[in-house]
Amino acid sequence: MEAANRGAKRADVSSIGLNISIPFEQKPNDYISPPLNFEFHYFFIRKLWFLYHAKALIVFPGGFGTMDELFETLTLVQTQKLSKHNIPILLYDKSFWQDLINFQKMVDYGLISPHDRDLFHYFSTPDEGLEYLKPHLENMINDFNRNV
Numbered sequence: 001m002e003a004a005n006r007g008a009k010r011a012d013v014s015s016i017g018l019n020i021s022i023p024f025e026q027k028p029n030d031y032i033s034p035p036l037n038f039e040f041h042y043f044f045i046r047k048l049w050f051l052y053h054a055k056a057l058i059v060f061p062g063g064f065g066t067m068d069e070l071f072e073t074l075t076l077v078q079t080q081k082l083s084k085h086n087i088p089i090l091l092y093d094k095s096f097w098q099d100l101i102n103f104q105k106m107v108d109y110g111l112i113s114p115h116d117r118d119l120f121h122y123f124s125t126p127d128e129g130l131e132y133l134k135p136h137l138e139n140m141i142n143d144f145n146r147n148v
Helices: 002-010 043-053 064-078 094-100 103-108 114-119 126-147
Strands: 017-020 037-040 057-059 089-092 121-123
Touching: 017 043, 037 043, 043 064, 057 064, 064 089, 064 114, 089 094, 089 126, 094 121, 103 114, 121 126
Parallel strands: 017 037, 057 089, 089 121
Antiparallel strands: none
């Protein structure tokens, strides 16, 4: 989140921060616009607000919180419990993710379906991620314009 907030600050535009109150690790970054700095007590509510407004989920290497948000989103999309069941989920640094999580082994053990691997896309450069994301965002914009 800090990278997006930092970029917004450099561009002199406001940016939001959705933080969680926990005893360690988490604090609002210095680049969030103060009136848009929200702190949540419960993880569920924070994740709900993230996904409610999200047009895509881009996940960078991280710890338990990152895994929690990734797997909850994958589960909601897989079970079609998220109204945006076609939300792009991008995982940055393919070698990191493939070393950390063996999705093929999950398929082999029958824990997920082979097509569940299509719920996300690996990318390793910003250009590669943008190339993948652009058509999805254009479709969302076109769908929105048709419904207005």
